[in-house]
Amino acid sequence: MFVSSLASTEPINKGITHMRGKGMTYDAGFVRNGRASREDLDPEVVRRELAIIRDDLHCTAVHIVGGDADRLELAARCAAELGLEVWYSPYPLELTTAEILSLFAECARRAERLRQTGAEVVFVTGVELSLMNREFLPGDTVWERLEFLLGNPDARSERLAELIARLDDFLAEAVAAVREAFRGKLTYCAIPFERIDWTPFDIMSIELIRSAEVADQFRAGVRDLVAQGKPLAITGFGTATWRGAADLAPRSNEIVEYDATTGDPIRLNGHYARDEAGQAAYLSELLEIFDTEGVDSAFVFLFALHSHPHRPGGDPRDDLDLASLGIVKVLEGRHGDTYPDMAWEPKAAFAAVAGHYASGNDTRIRCDTSLLGERSLPVEPA
16 A cells, blocks of 8 residues: 655645546445444435535535445435536445445446436446455454455465455456446546456546555655556545544544444544644645646545544543544534534635645536436536
8 A cells, every 4th residue: 555654855736736536535324234324314414515515625526435325326416416526436345245246236227327417427336345345355354354464474475366366356247237237437446455457447546545654655656556547546545633643544543442232433542632734734735746646536535424523522532533534523413613504514624625626627517317307406506
């Protein structure tokens, strides 16, 4: 995985952004063991939040992730009606390969229906499948799978080669299933060690997260990926909101204690200092690198993490937002000040992303989702 530190020896370019897709990741509800990370998905709230992503964050694209086909379709339709490019991303967690294929096939039909209205839709055939699901690696958790894959240096190369072959075989099957219904562009969001065969995909998408481990390799790594010739999207990048998180960004959310039965987050595992400025600087620097090195699209991870609310004023370990990569802090039982109708408040990273994306041309594409029938939402005037 390409990673580097928050510090950078290269100047920040404050000029016009060069990326085609200025993106944000939007959570429609991760589903694990039948439970959704986001309890409610009110269509009016979804539409309002996506309008804020378009108008105030100046995004032209949104990566909509989730494990429920109905919720994904609802959010995707809202985004399309707002003129955003939609990255339609079913996000399986702890599913078998048969269950993943079933989810992809159902979502592909819905994504094509949306694309037929004139929306720009990219279908994402999975994110980090090898770690997040069953049957690719031994183990019942992400950490057990990582330990099997990387824990034994003598067996690492052989195990990686076996995983890459297994994943490529599955993705060939997944692409065929998706292509039965969907006629638009395809991608897959890969961890760098998965070393995907990108031949069947239109866009190469990499979960590229910077930490202190290889600070001097990150920019060059981005440049090498761009040089491969296929349009490059960077997804999954972000950091939590505690001091020092940026140096450990790929694991910066691993400061949480979880309920052993439900898997729900309970509290932080120690005392951490809030550092919104550090999160903001991290995202600004990465966006500058992606701009200047020729990346096609970038999707900040993420807008809001609803399972990690901000809890000020009590035990500091209860403030789960410090472990959140969201650029807004989710509030409990109240609305924010900046957007009085929303149950969250922007962090410093919100302004940083908005400032970077503000430059450049408007490439949004409006569509007529009335072709979808009665389930479509009213189209906002252009």
